[in-house]
Amino acid sequence: MDGLMMNIPLTTNSILEYGNRVFPYKKIITKNPDGSMHEYTYHDMYNRTLKLANALVNKLKIKPGDRVATFAWNNYQHLELYYGIPAMGGVCHPLNLRLSVDQITFIVNHAEDRVVFVDATLLPLFEKVAHNAKNVEQYVLLNAPRDVKTTLENYIFYEDLIADEKTSFTYPETDENSAMGLCYTSGTTGDPKGALYSHRSTYLHAQAINSPNALCTSSNDTLLLIVPQFHVMAWGAPFSGMLAGANMVLPGPHLNPKALVELLENTGVTIANGVPTIWMGVYDELKNNPRELPAFKKLAVGGAAMPKSLIIAYMKELGIEVLHAWGMTETSPLGTASRLQVHHFNLPVEEQYEIIARQGVEIAGIEIRITQEDGAIAPRDGKTVGEIEVRGNWVIKEYYKIKSDNFTKDGWFKTGDVGHINEEGYMTITDRSKDLIKSGGEWISSLEIENAIMAHPLVKEAAVIAIPDKKWSERPLAAIVTRGDKKPDIEELKEAMRYAFAKYQIPDVFVFIDEVPKTSVGKFDKKQLRKMYADGKLI
Numbered sequence: 065m066d067g068l069m070m071n072i073p074l075t076t077n078s079i080l081e082y083g084n085r086v087f088p089y090k091k092i093i094t095k096n097p098d099g100s101m102h103e104y105t106y107h108d109m110y111n112r113t114l115k116l117a118n119a120l121v122n123k124l125k126i127k128p129g130d131r132v133a134t135f136a137w138n139n140y141q142h143l144e145l146y147y148g149i150p151a152m153g154g155v156c157h158p159l160n161l162r163l164s165v166d167q168i169t170f171i172v173n174h175a176e177d178r179v180v181f182v183d184a185t186l187l188p189l190f191e192k193v194a195h196n197a198k199n200v201e202q203y204v205l206l207n208a209p210r211d212v213k214t215t216l217e218n219y220i221f222y223e224d225l226i227a228d229e230k231t232s233f234t235y236p237e238t239d240e241n242s243a244m245g246l247c248y249t250s251g252t253t254g255d256p257k258g259a260l261y262s263h264r265s266t267y268l269h270a271q272a273i274n275s276p277n278a279l280c281t282s283s284n285d286t287l288l289l290i291v292p293q294f295h296v297m298a299w300g301a302p303f304s305g306m307l308a309g310a311n312m313v314l315p316g317p318h319l320n321p322k323a324l325v326e327l328l329e330n331t332g333v334t335i336a337n338g339v340p341t342i343w344m345g346v347y348d349e350l351k352n353n354p355r356e357l358p359a360f361k362k363l364a365v366g367g368a369a370m371p372k373s374l375i376i377a378y379m380k381e382l383g384i385e386v387l388h389a390w391g392m393t394e395t396s397p398l399g400t401a402s403r404l405q406v407h408h409f410n411l412p413v414e415e416q417y418e419i420i421a422r423q424g425v426e427i428a429g430i431e432i433r434i435t436q437e438d439g440a441i442a443p444r445d446g447k448t449v450g451e452i453e454v455r456g457n458w459v460i461k462e463y464y465k466i467k468s469d470n471f472t473k474d475g476w477f478k479t480g481d482v483g484h485i486n487e488e489g490y491m492t493i494t495d496r497s498k499d500l501i502k503s504g505g506e507w508i509s510s511l512e513i514e515n516a517i518m519a520h521p522l523v524k525e526a527a528v529i530a531i532p533d534k535k536w537s538e539r540p541l542a543a544i545v546t547r548g549d550k551k552p553d554i555e556e557l558k559e560a561m562r563y564a565f566a567k568y569q570i571p572d573v574f575v576f577i578d579e580v581p582k583t584s585v586g587k588f589d590k591k592q593l594r595k596m597y598a599d600g601k602l603i
């Protein structure tokens with residue numbers, strides 16, 4: 065029809081161009097493996113990224129659609145790969161370096177990666193994968209000394225690869241619906257499966273992250289990207305950050321709480337993202353070694369439920385806003401986010417924290433619904449529970465080269481999460497369907513019980529799983545990690561829980577452990593816990 069708007073493809077190339085055109089002087093700061101700092105500007109990054117795009121075409125002969133993998137920490141070279149690979153039409157495929165050798169090998173082969181960019185610090189691990197990596201023709205080493213020792217064959221150095229390339233590049237014509245990135249799920253509940261992101265989905269997702277109902281990022285911010293670049297593309301922060309024109313700080317391999325707090329202190333970080341385990345560690349570090357963090361004003365947390373007690377610790381004690389968000393590899397990941405609205409400000413403070421502890425409301429571009437066991441769509445009444453289904457502009461419509469029955473006939477993705485939505489649109493996740501406990505025919509939410517136990521001041525972490533029971537078929541078991549040597553009195557704890565829970569919901573068995581086993585991205589590994597306690601031997 066005449067008189068319509070221009071139709072310019074939404075691509076990550078246009079994000080790169082925008083960053084360089086409007087904010088060339090903004091900073092990207094990396095902590096190198098040896099602890100030294102690397103700092104350069106968006107413009108420097110732009111020039112090197114275009115050199116990389118040229119090298120991928122000229123030297124490595126990558127063709128549009130080919131998968132190019134990375135095996136790296138969060139650093140400036142990895143950022144260049146995030147933009148340089150899609151710039152020439154390739155698909156950037158970050159590999160999760162915390163998976164098992166077998167899982168990584170499976171993923172490299174499944175994705176048919178042609179080239180892998182490997183950080184030298186990770187060579188001992190990747191060498192174990194390499195001899196079974198069927199399609200890899202070339203390795204490129206990041207941060208490697210000249211005299212590097214490796215069993216990898218056919219490797220070159222990253223700096224050599226890009227050294228003599230031009231800083232100008234002619235982008236191929238890019239369909240916004242073509243693939244730019246590939247991430248596999250971290251396999252918390254099953255085998256890893258690939259989500260193939262398009263230029264368009266990545267662009268729209270980045271804008272959604274920056275929107276005021278989500279992170280509200282602007283060019284006045286400095287972002288610390290704690291979420292690994294191999295975990296759902298660092299939750300999209302490399303793209304949202306540049307679209308906002310924010311400074312970016314990349315911690316490299318230095319992810320321990322002390323190192324993170326140092327970065328928060330010394331680089332003027334205003335916003336940082338991470339899973340709850342990270343924020344538990346950072347909080348403990350701040351308690352043990354109090355520090356002034358005047359710039360740090362907001363943290364984004366997701367990937368697992370943020371315990372209410374930790375939300376209170378950050379907001380009330382430290383004055384740092386908590387943006388609690390929910391999402392999945394399959395949803396890019398941002399799906400919902402929980403913030404207070406103006407009509408909540410007069411509520412008692414406890415109730416305000418309750419609201420933030422929910423998973424939140426849909427971000428524009430995403431729709432959620434709850435489907436009950438009989439297939440009926442649940443009302444938004446804050447209590448009718450069912451499986452959460454989602455659809456939207458940055459939600460996968462199928463897995464990469466794997467058939468799955470996780471999709472409904474009418475085009476929704478079945479998340480495997482269970483929960484409800486209230487009248488105000490706030491979603492609450494009560495469990496993952498595989499973690500739900502069914503005791504005597506009644507469902508018990510492990511998340512709600514964990515939250516209640518973690519509210520105890522002596523408790524650092526609590527994970528609740530089902531153990532087999534002759535009479536009730538399953539009963540909850542709570543595994544507790546204490547903050548120090550002192551243990552909470554279990555009878556008192558159970559008594560206190562009676563206010564909020566029915567008797568059958570309260571675990572009969574409490575065990576004390578040194579650490580809750582964690583998945584590759586730092587979530588409670590309930591598969592592992594179940595294995596430990598399933599036969600009842602350790603109880």
Ligand code: ADP
Nearest residue numbers: 249250251252366367368369389390391392393
């Ligand atoms: P994996 O599926 O391997 O764990 P993902 O990072 O894709 O990898 O995990 C997505 C899942 O993480 C969601 O389906 C949900 O169960 C959980 N999750 C994400 N954010 C939250 C949150 N804020 N609260 C509770 N659970 C969450």
